[in-house]
Amino acid sequence: MCEYCYESAMLYFVASGRRHGIYSRFAYLEEADDLKTEIEQLEDPNNPEPLIDLAFCRLYDHYLTYGFDAGLFNTLQNKFGQEAMQAYLAKRQACHNDLFRAELSRIKLLTNAAQWGRFMADQERMHNHALELLNSYYDWWVLGIGKEKEKRKPNSIDENLLFPDELMTASAEWDKFHALYPALFFSLSYLINHHCDSDIIRKIALTNLKDGADIWTKDLWLQRRAMINCVKRDGYSLIVDNLSQIRYELIYYVLLKVTINLAELSVLKATILSEQSDRLTGTVEREYIFELMDQLAA
Known part of the structure; x- marks a missing residue:
């Protein structure tokens, strides 16, 4: 399954609430409203390994949005187990970038309310580090x-014929991205909760990846979260004014997540109808968007 297929599975889950097989667990972890229950009912949580990354990302976001919650941390630890937890924290300690590295590799930060409070008290430092990380991510990864x-590296002779000279993101760069990702997610969640007008959020929302996305769509998840923040802040005019830059998957997702009135719906539909170029990337066609719009208008 490709990265855009995983994103499609996520959209199906958000739109219908129905689950679509064990391989869509990433979508459930990313989008479930009841995070505690979602973690508790995970099957085989340490396979694949990146599930724990997403669980921690949701945990960080919960702490930043609602405050310290040792009970949620205990739920995560009980489900994934001590060994997986220690391996996750060790990877954070080994991350090449030192911004938030020490904090996100300390278990006591998430289990001790006083330590979390001291960490959150240095707002200027957190703001600067979050901006530095996300600006670097934007230039390098996006x-x-x-x-x-x-x-x-082709998997077959046919692939070798189809893609004889295609260059892909180097494996070392993928390792760097995966190691850094929890800090990136933490940084974006921090800015959304404390500096929602930051320009870097808008840049991440409106800029599609130059290269292929992560197979588990973790980079696309950052873009979706950034887009939701921007539309909640600026309204649907953001999409209308920047339509050519925005994937249909993002528009569909935002329509599922952010309330839209009939006037905005009419303007957005007319703008999409007036678009001349065909969309080649992704899995959502504009007819799907129109069907959703009709449902919202009913």
């Missing part, structure tokens, strides 16, 4: 500036 590439 725009591809300085990102190392390597020749595609």
